[in-house]
Amino acid sequence: xxxxxxxxxxxxxxxxxxxxxxxxxxxxxxxxxxxxxxxxxxxxxxxxxxxxxxxxxxxxxxxxxxxxxxxxxxxxxxxxxxxxxxxxxxxxxxxxxxxxxxxxxxxxxxxxxxxxxxxxxxxxxxxxxxxxxxxxxxxxxxxxxxxxxxxxxxxxxxxxxxxxxxxxxxxxxxxxxxxxxxxxxxxxxxxxxxxxxxxxxxxxxxxxxxxxxxxxxxxxxxxxxxxxxxxxxxxxxxxxxxxxxxxxxxxxxxxxxxxxxxxxxxxxxxxxxxxxxxxxxxxxxxxxxxxxxxxxxxxxxxxxxxxxxxxxxxxxxxxxxxxxxxxxxxxxxxxxxxxxxxxxxxxxxxxxxxxxxxxxxxxxxxxxxxxxxxxxxxxxxxxxxxxxxxxxxxxxxxxxxxxxxxxxxxxxxxxxxxxxxxxxxxxxxxxxxxxxxxxxxxxxxxxxxxxxxxxxxxxxxxxxxxxxxxxxxxxxxxxxxxxxxxxxxxxxxxxxxxxxxxxxxxxxxxxxxxxxxxxxxxxxxxxxxxxxxxxxxxxxxxxxxxxxxxxxxxxxxxxxxxxxxxxxxxxxxxxxxxxxxxxxxxxxxxxxxxxxxxxxxxxxxxxxxxxxxxxxxxxxxxxxxxxxxxxxxxxxxxxxxxxxxxxxxxxxxxxxxxxxxxxxxxxxxxxxxxxxxxxxxxxxxxxxxxxxxxxxxxxxxxxxxxxxxxxxxxxxxxxxxxxxxxxxxxxxxxxxxxxxxxxxxxxxxxxxxxxxxxxxxxxxxxxxxxxxxxxxxxxxxxxxxxxxxxxxxxxxxxxxxxxxxxxxxxxxxxxxxxxxxxxxxxxxxxxxxxxxxxxxxxxxxxxxxxxxxxxxxxxxxxxxxxxxxxxxxxxxxxxxxx
Numbered sequence: 001x002x003x004x005x006x007x008x009x010x011x012x013x014x015x016x017x018x019x020x021x022x023x024x025x026x027x028x029x030x031x032x033x034x035x036x037x038x039x040x041x042x043x044x045x046x047x048x049x050x051x052x053x054x055x056x057x058x059x060x061x062x063x064x065x066x067x068x069x070x071x072x073x074x075x076x077x078x079x080x081x082x083x084x085x086x087x088x089x090x091x092x093x094x095x096x097x098x099x100x101x102x103x104x105x106x107x108x109x110x111x112x113x114x115x116x117x118x119x120x121x122x123x124x125x126x127x128x129x130x131x132x133x134x135x136x137x138x139x140x141x142x143x144x145x146x147x148x149x150x151x152x153x154x155x156x157x158x159x160x161x162x163x164x165x166x167x168x169x170x171x172x173x174x175x176x177x178x179x180x181x182x183x184x185x186x187x188x189x190x191x192x193x194x195x196x197x198x199x200x201x202x203x204x205x206x207x208x209x210x211x212x213x214x215x216x217x218x219x220x221x222x223x224x225x226x227x228x229x230x231x232x233x234x235x236x237x238x239x240x241x242x243x244x245x246x247x248x249x250x251x252x253x254x255x256x257x258x259x260x261x262x263x264x265x266x267x268x269x270x271x272x273x274x275x276x277x278x279x280x281x282x283x284x285x286x287x288x289x290x291x292x293x294x295x296x297x298x299x300x301x302x303x304x305x306x307x308x309x310x311x312x313x314x315x316x317x318x319x320x321x322x323x324x325x326x327x328x329x330x331x332x333x334x335x336x337x338x339x340x341x342x343x344x345x346x347x348x349x350x351x352x353x354x355x356x357x358x359x360x361x362x363x364x365x366x367x368x369x370x371x372x373x374x375x376x377x378x379x380x381x382x383x384x385x386x387x388x389x390x391x392x393x394x395x396x397x398x399x400x401x402x403x404x405x406x407x408x409x410x411x412x413x414x415x416x417x418x419x420x421x422x423x424x425x426x427x428x429x430x431x432x433x434x435x436x437x438x439x440x441x442x443x444x445x446x447x448x449x450x451x452x453x454x455x456x457x458x459x460x461x462x463x464x465x466x467x468x469x470x471x472x473x474x475x476x477x478x479x480x481x482x483x484x485x486x487x488x489x490x491x492x493x494x495x496x497x498x499x500x501x502x503x504x505x506x507x508x509x510x511x512x513x514x515x516x517x518x519x520x521x522x523x524x525x526x527x528x529x530x531x532x533x534x535x536x537x538x539x540x541x542x543x544x545x546x547x548x549x550x551x552x553x554x555x556x557x558x559x560x561x562x563x564x565x566x567x568x569x570x571x572x573x574x575x576x577x578x579x580x581x582x583x584x585x586x587x588x589x590x591x592x593x594x595x596x597x598x599x600x601x602x603x604x605x606x607x608x609x610x611x612x613x614x615x616x617x618x619x620x621x622x623x624x625x626x627x628x629x630x631x632x633x634x635x636x637x638x639x640x641x642x643x644x645x646x647x648x649x650x651x652x653x654x655x656x657x658x659x660x661x662x663x664x665x666x667x668x669x670x671x672x673x674x675x676x677x678x679x680x681x682x683x684x685x686x687x688x689x690x691x692x693x694x695x696x697x698x699x700x701x702x703x704x705x706x707x708x709x710x711x712x713x714x715x716x717x718x719x720x721x722x723x724x725x726x727x728x729x730x731x732x733x734x735x736x737x738x739x740x741x742x743x744x745x746x747x748x749x750x751x752x753x754x755x756x757x758x759x760x761x762x763x764x765x766x767x768x769x770x771x772x773x774x775x776x777x778x779x780x781x782x783x784x785x786x787x788x789x790x791x792x793x794x795x796x797x798x799x800x801x802x803x804x805x806x807x808x809x810x811x812x813x814x815x816x817x818x819x820x821x822x823x824x825x826x827x828x829x830x831x832x833x834x835x836x837x838x839x840x841x842x843x844x845x846x847x848x849x850x851x852x853x854x855x856x857x858x859x860x861x862x863x864x865x866x867x868x869x870x871x872x873x874x875x876x877x878x879x880x881x882x
Contacts, residue, residue: 501659
């Protein structure tokens with residue numbers, strides 16, 4: 001009867017079933033209930049159950065009552081209450097559990113009776129414990145550089161209960177609580193935040209539970225240190241004390257020294273340069289002059305000068321006297337009183353003094369006239385004052401080595417301009433026939449190039465001439481990444497096509513009367529050693545403009561792309577400039593510019609515009625302030641245009657999102673015979689020390705076979721973050737099952753570990769599909785790489801002057817340059833503009849740099865008109881001005 005009444009009871013936690021009309025306080029309650037247990041190997045497990053008051057207790061396992069003979073019963077009496085208590089034990093063997101193993105879990109429950117009813121205990125689950133031998137993933141050996149992150153994955157063997165994981169370093173337990181540089185993830189991976197030399201060791205993953213303890217294969221981790229150069233020593237003394245010699249300086253690869261197989265320093269440890277020490281020249285006397293006439297004091301004299309040669313470069317002065325006086329006692333010596341001879345002497349002295357004064361005045365007048373006009377290197381200055389005649393350039397003088405001699409082609413054609421340049425008050429504007437009409441052309445019509453016949457040969461000649469100077473030895477030999485031209489005070493523009501790099505030379509930036517030959521060069525990062533420290537990374541191309549040291553009276557504007565995602569909280573941005581000695585200096589900390597500084601920068605989403613009054617070599621460098629700092633990477637997929645073999649390569653490039661990097665890859669793929677097979681994507685790569693992973697998926701196995709032996713490829717974090725390595729890419733090699741296979745469908749994933757990612761869905765015909773080829777057709781940037789004079793600017797010269805004259809003076813109604821800056825969203829630079837002689841000119845120069853060649857003059861005119869200045873009054877030229 002008790003078994004029958006208990007058979008239908010619920011199988012859950014402790015449940016009481018009282019008999020109707022009985023005292024519920026006399027229902028059994030459990031003092032000990034059975035607990036979950038594991039069977040280890042073949043050892044049976046013991047289940048214990050104790051209840052009070054209880055007259056009977058039986059176990060029920062998996063819905064079936066355990067035989068009474070298998071129970072061990074112990075009865076007792078509670079001393080305080082006098083109620084009967086009962087304790088029951090049973091053993092459960094491995095064989096009993098294995099009968100139902102795999103179908104459902106094996107459980108047992110005990111049921112207690114008293115005169116008032118029955119009570120069921122909680123269920124106890126009995127499981128067979130085990131731990132398999134083979135790890136699902138073992139750690140692999142690694143070589144990492146100092147301070148780089150280390151991740152050692154470990155997936156323990158399958159087991160019940162699940163295995164606990166611990167790590168050993170050279171057989172010593174790794175305790176994250178004692179080493180904050182180390183932690184273990186939920187997936188049991190060992191992570192070292194920044195590798196130290198002490199982290200070089202053998203690492204073992206250990207998995208254990210109540211059954212067994214397993215060890216993975218040891219992974220050897222080597223932390224290497226790449227060598228770094230010490231600072232240069234001072235230049236040695238010139239080897240020749242007089243004349244031409246050599247001097248040298250040295251450095252050593254000890255900062256730090258390479259360790260554990262780290263790379264040795266790149267470059268030379270000794271530098272030599274020519275030196276010339278001026279030889280001292282001792283002075284020597286010139287011949288004696290003739291004796292003077294005998295004086296009234298019966299003496300005469302003669303003189304000589306220390307000028308044959310004069311002493312120089314530390315040479316000794318002449319020894320002896322420069323004046324020799326002797327008595328003369330001949331008949332010529334006559335002692336007479338003062339008379340007419342004295343008067344004649346004094347009159348002669350006065351006449352000589354007057355002549356010298358007149359000669360000095362003549363020299364001052366000649367010097368002033370030369371300062372007022374152009375110097376002798378520019379023959380005609382009438383381009384500014386009358387008739388707008390062509391500029392005539394004389395050949396450079398032989399004694400002026402600083403004037404470069406490539407001559408500009410400022411020849412013009414007669415241009416007819418019809419418009420409102422010279423309006424009359426009483427009628428419509430007439431049509432003017434002007435020579436040099438491009439000076440007034442509002443659209444920059446006749447653009448003038450400096451080189452027409454053989455630009456390649458002229459570029460080589462230009463570079464070869466520059467290369468004779470030490471500073472220009474590192475200029476690239478070729479004209480594909482270089483622009484150059486000859487400029488005067490009218491200004492102009494240099495552009496390197498398809499790179500986003502340009503140099504704007506505003507009017508009057510070059511002093512009047514001067515002619516400069518200026519160049520603009522894009523450098524490959526591997527050709528220029530740019531030292532980067534800590535979390536610094538190169539964000540822009542390395543660009544040179546020069547020659548350095550030329551005198552500029554207004555800032556020029558250097559425009560170049562950058563790949564940073566700038567925000568004050570994530571980045572500290574610096575403009576670096578290389579000195580003539582080769583060292584790099586921080587010349588500008590963006591956001592902390594002083595208005596009177598020599599450099600200033602307008603930073604936009606993808607470009608920066610650098611105001612500078614000193615030419616040289618520049619680069620934009622960013623230092624990450626947090627892991628949120630990100631660089632924009634452009635991802636491009638290339639494959640062969642024609643596939644003649646069974647193998648087919650897909651190249652995935654990861655490059656800076658700048659025009660110059662894109663240009664280099666496109667040119668490289670043209671040489672390799674590659675074509676774009678997917679639309680480019682942008683990936684934000686963060687400063688999280690995590691690598692970039694690339695993988696290919698869903699390749700149809702019936703048509704293609706992937707030759708990749710691992711599940712993914714990786715590009716190390718520092719290779720990307722450093723920013724100085726070009727053409728970073730991974731190649732996926734596929735093999736066709738048949739030569740007739742031409743359709744390819746697969747997926748390529750590119751992602752940063754624990755960061756952002758992009759997915760490419762490839763589905764095209766490898767022999768016919770060229771729909772993405774036109775996406776990378778390089779666009780022309782304004783045509784010619786060098787534009788001279790007014791043709792280089794969107795705003796006509798005279799209109800520009802009228803805007804400057806109108807807006808520079810402060811206006812109480814707010815219709816001045818400050819309001820124009822606000823309308824053009826440049827009001828954050830008001831202090832910089834105000835520090836310049838013409839704030840309006842700075843604003844217009846920046847507008848020209850940002851909007852050439854596709855700027856909209858109508859929008860600028862609307863902004864000026866909105867200041868309360870009449871539109872027609874500023875954008876026309878009066879007849880008197882013509």
